[in-house]
């Protein structure tokens with residue numbers, strides 16, 4: 356008989372009050388699968404929306420939430436060759452997307468939405484959907500990479516508009532994706548401009564290597580400030596986590612021929628937009644949906660080579676998932692929020 360295990364489950368409806376820490380039999384790995392003891396988890400804004408029913412009000416329940424974890428391989432199923440017991444691993448955000456273009460049915464694979472996520476003491480996943488974690492990271496740091504880290508990596512370092520040394524990158528806000536983008540851009544020798552609602556967070560971003568900060572509350576037309584800071588040229592790349600609500604400012608900030616990576620919708624999904632400057636100034640808008648296993652592996656290599664340390668704002672106990680989500684909802688965090696298993 357398999358041992359007992361604990362998992363967070365969203366059941367009976369949306370909202371933090373419907374999250375329950377439940378007991379279930381420990382899963383067993385089948386052929387090609389790996390049993391992972393989860394050591395740490397991290398939160399993404401998507402998890403907050405998912406639990407509150409704002410990401411997909413038709414999501415079927417019960418559902419184990421969260422996509423991001425780091426852990427250790429306990430047991431491998433028949434035919435596994437990529438990993439062995441004791442290896443430190445992380446799941447990829449969207450199992451089955453290993454390289455190239457995303458599969459058409461990618462939304463069915465992303466963890467914690469239409470299939471169960473990783474908020475559990477043990478998870479079983481195909482070994483093809485895991486990556487080895489970079490040496491030198493502790494479990495909470497490693498758990499921050501699968502979604503936020505990979506998204507920032509994919510946005511900035513891949514495709515025709517990939518950043519080059521000397522480029523200027525604008526990161527919006529100081530949450531998980533944006534702080535990774537700041538660190539990745541700095542590691543690549545780019546200049547970074549950061550926006551935030553909080554001057555103290557701007558100071559912290561400067562300490563991480565940002566050269567210029569703009570408070571988007573007190574300077575709503577921050578695009579102009581970025582343009583002025585770059586001597587009128589504009590930024591090469593904007594990491595757009597605000598979405599429709601901030602796109603007009605991003606267009607004011609970006610240089611002719613520059614690129615805006617559309618990643619989030621924190622400032623709104625819809626807004627009137629004058630598209631003239633996109634075509635007249637040859638701006639590229641690219642949508643980014645996290646990334647593939649190849650992106651995740653490239654990020655792990657980059658972290659290992661550069662010594663990049665993910666910024667972990669606060670670590671909660673596994674048992675405190677609702678409190679951790681409440682902390683995210685408050686917007687007081689800088690970088691990533693993590694949970695640690697096995698501390699009790």
Ligand SMILES: NC(=O)c1ccc[n+]([C@@H]2O[C@H](COP(=O)([O-])OP(=O)(O)OC[C@H]3O[C@@H](n4cnc5c(N)ncnc54)[C@H](OP(=O)(O)O)[C@@H]3O)[C@@H](O)[C@H]2O)c1
Pocket residue numbers: 398399400401502503506527528529530531532533550551552553556571596597600601617618619620621622643644645646683686687688690
């Ligand atoms: N496309 C993808 O694959 C992908 C992947 C990951 C995340 N996302 C999306 O990207 C967004 C950020 O995710 P996250 O996990 O990094 O969130 P997060 O850690 O919760 O970060 C949120 C931060 O964004 C900033 N912010 C909020 N409203 C803003 C606005 N109007 N303008 C500029 N900045 C604003 C705030 O920074 P300050 O406190 O400094 O003001 C806030 O702390 C979310 O919409 C998420 O769904 C998309």
